[in-house]
Each structure stands twice: as structure tokens, then as C-alpha cells.
Amino acid sequence: MKHFTASEKEKIDSIAIGTFDGLHLGHQQLIKKLSPNGALFVIDRAKANLTPGRKRSDYTTFPCFYYKIDQIKSFDCTTFVSFLKAEFPNLKNIIIGYDFKFGAQRSCDIMDLKNLFKGTITIVDEFFLDGISVHSSKVRELIQKGEIRQANHLIGRRYCISGQHIRGQGLGKKEFVPTINLEIGRYILPKHGVYSTVSKIGTSLFPSVTFIGIRESSDGKFSCETHILDSEIEAPESLEVCFVDFIRENKKFDSFEALKIQILKDIDTAKKIITKSGLHG
Structure with missing residues (x-):
């Protein structure tokens, strides 16, 4: 598995932010918006997952940068955005889901991000497949019920x-x-x-x-x-x-x-x- 150096972060000009647990078809809608020099900002919650740890890297061609939730959960709005800028000096586009929240206690929303980040904010709408909203929680539920075929349908593999x-x-x-x-x-x-x-x-x-x-x-x-x-x-x-x-x-x-x-x-x-x-x- 490739480990990316700090200098390689300088090449990154777009990031998609999320837990990306499962890399399912909902997540793929964010990933599609990345530029050729894009990357995934992966928030790892360190619990039972669909794709635990760095396993996520197996399901995307884009580089994945992993951040433990304990590392960033106490950041306020300004500190979080400053952290992104420091991690990716040439960042121009942040891609997020329609329900994105960040900062301590999830107190910050999309408007806060728009006010604090002067680049482009790309917001991806909720993704439905056959009338089902595709979320990691739904995929987990199906798997735990043994409804594997339906879970695979939402994952895309x-x-x-x-x-x-x-x-x-x-x-x-x-x-x-x-x-x-x-x-x-x-x-x-x-x-x-x-x-x-x-x-x-x-x-x-x-x-x-x-x-x-x-x-x-x-x-x-x-x-x-x-x-x-x-x-x-x-x-x-x-x-x-x-x-x-x-x-x-x-x-x-x-x-x-x-x-x-x-x-x-x-x-x-x-x-x-x-x-x-x-x-x-």
C-alpha cells in the first residue's frame, strides 16, 4: 500500500471529505467530482466498518489521506479549515455531501465552510438508487439483515x-x-x-x-x-x-x-x- 509524503500533498488541488465507509455508490458521486489531482480526506472513526482502516484505498484510484476522528473532532470551524489549508497548500476545491457538518460537536455547516474557504465548494446532492437513499448506515443495515444482494447493489460491487x-x-x-x-x-x-x-x-x-x-x-x-x-x-x-x-x-x-x-x-x-x-x- 502506498504511503503519501507531505510533499505529495502539495499537488492536491481538490479533496472530497467524508468517512467513505464502504466506498459505495453514494460516495462515488463525490469522488466523480475530483480533479485529476484530487484526493480523499478520510475521517476514520476506528470502529467496526464496511471498509476498516486503510482498506478504503483498495476501492479508489485516488490517494486517500487518513485522519482519526480524535485528531480533528475538537477543532472549531476556523481551526478545521485552517488545518485543511495547511495540509493541502494548493487546495482549490472542497467536495462535500449535502448534509456535511464539521467542527466540534458538528457545530459548523456548509455556510460556515463557504465563509471560511475562499476556493470552490462543490455540494453533492443526496443519491438515490431505485428509490433508496444510498448511505453507509443503510448498507450496514442490509448486511446485518443478511440482505446481501441488495447491499451489493448499493455498494456497486x-x-x-x-x-x-x-x-x-x-x-x-x-x-x-x-x-x-x-x-x-x-x-x-x-x-x-x-x-x-x-x-x-x-x-x-x-x-x-x-x-x-x-x-x-x-x-x-x-x-x-x-x-x-x-x-x-x-x-x-x-x-x-x-x-x-x-x-x-x-x-x-x-x-x-x-x-x-x-x-x-x-x-x-x-x-x-x-x-x-x-x-x-
């Missing part, structure tokens, strides 16, 4: 999470099908259940089926585990899982045999969904 490979129970390989168990970081997770997914290892994509939830039929612990379909691969150190569609709710089975029968059904369902949608969506 499949929702993905990344995790480190960890040791599981070992039951998958012995009793069912081999799975890659993941330790997930600060991501918003879909509701518990089984999903058709596409897994990314390096630059390669693999159809997969993923379980998220409490292992009701074994040890009662939470897990996120993925089975790669029709491929025998060595478990990587890390894995990115992209959600295609919800398959079923989590449930407890009376026996391992009943669970295995259901897992094979889930695999068949996942194959059909991914074949229809394609690896690249």
Missing part, C-alpha cells in the same frame, strides 16, 4: 471481508468438507448463516461457501469458515471473502450426519448461485 487463517476444530476435514477458518477484524459482519461467496487468494478467485455464526452442532463457539468449491488448495495465511447471496439461517442439527447432508446441499446451492452470477459478478 460485492461486499468483502478479510481475515487471517486460524486453526479450527479440525472437524471439517475429518467429518464434513475442509474449511478455512478465519479471524475477522473490524468488519461489519452479515447475520449468522450460510452464504454463497467468492474467495480471493492473491489475485485468484475461487467459488466458495461461507458459514458465519455459532457452531450450534459442535462446540457452541463463533466461527467464520469458508469451503473452496471444486478446488484443493493449501490454506493461505489470509483470505478475502466476497458475499454473493444468502443461502440459509444457522441451525442446530441432531447429528453430524444430518449436518453433513445439509452442508452438501449448501454446496450445491452455492454452485448454482455463483454459476448464474459469475466469479466476477
Whole structure:
């Protein structure tokens, strides 16, 4: 991942300001207004996200400059604008959403920004898709309800999470099908259940089926585990899982045999969904 130097900030003449959590289609409306020498001023709230930390940089070609909320939340109106000018000496255009607020306790609004900044202020209207106002909060809500297809529609791509490979129970390989168990970081997770997914290892994509939830039929612990379909691969150190569609709710089975029968059904369902949608969506 590229880290930009202070001198490179001098080239920036336009910035889009926001949390950019998810880099969804609503955010893309701001990004479209950037000049070729534009950048994203990313306010990082350091909590569970759609795109935690510097992961946002994976979804835009523009440079992202990250600022922790604690770093700027106490600024008054004048201090915040002065901070922007100091960070980006050649700043000529600030791009913001229609509901933009800034400064301590969000006490400053667009009119304050216009009064304090002598360059151009570009205000982007609320963005609707199929009658739905596209906001990160709406995308989070859909994901947490398991409504993955609709969430992906608003994001403009499949929702993905990344995790480190960890040791599981070992039951998958012995009793069912081999799975890659993941330790997930600060991501918003879909509701518990089984999903058709596409897994990314390096630059390669693999159809997969993923379980998220409490292992009701074994040890009662939470897990996120993925089975790669029709491929025998060595478990990587890390894995990115992209959600295609919800398959079923989590449930407890009376026996391992009943669970295995259901897992094979889930695999068949996942194959059909991914074949229809394609690896690249």
C-alpha cells in the first residue's frame, strides 16, 4: 500500500471529505467530482466498518489521506479549515455531501465552510438508487439483515471481508468438507448463516461457501469458515471473502450426519448461485 509524503500533498488541488465507509455508490458521486489531482480526506472513526482502516484505498484510484476522528473532532470551524489549508497548500476545491457538518460537536455547516474557504465548494446532492437513499448506515443495515444482494447493489460491487487463517476444530476435514477458518477484524459482519461467496487468494478467485455464526452442532463457539468449491488448495495465511447471496439461517442439527447432508446441499446451492452470477459478478 502506498504511503503519501507531505510533499505529495502539495499537488492536491481538490479533496472530497467524508468517512467513505464502504466506498459505495453514494460516495462515488463525490469522488466523480475530483480533479485529476484530487484526493480523499478520510475521517476514520476506528470502529467496526464496511471498509476498516486503510482498506478504503483498495476501492479508489485516488490517494486517500487518513485522519482519526480524535485528531480533528475538537477543532472549531476556523481551526478545521485552517488545518485543511495547511495540509493541502494548493487546495482549490472542497467536495462535500449535502448534509456535511464539521467542527466540534458538528457545530459548523456548509455556510460556515463557504465563509471560511475562499476556493470552490462543490455540494453533492443526496443519491438515490431505485428509490433508496444510498448511505453507509443503510448498507450496514442490509448486511446485518443478511440482505446481501441488495447491499451489493448499493455498494456497486460485492461486499468483502478479510481475515487471517486460524486453526479450527479440525472437524471439517475429518467429518464434513475442509474449511478455512478465519479471524475477522473490524468488519461489519452479515447475520449468522450460510452464504454463497467468492474467495480471493492473491489475485485468484475461487467459488466458495461461507458459514458465519455459532457452531450450534459442535462446540457452541463463533466461527467464520469458508469451503473452496471444486478446488484443493493449501490454506493461505489470509483470505478475502466476497458475499454473493444468502443461502440459509444457522441451525442446530441432531447429528453430524444430518449436518453433513445439509452442508452438501449448501454446496450445491452455492454452485448454482455463483454459476448464474459469475466469479466476477
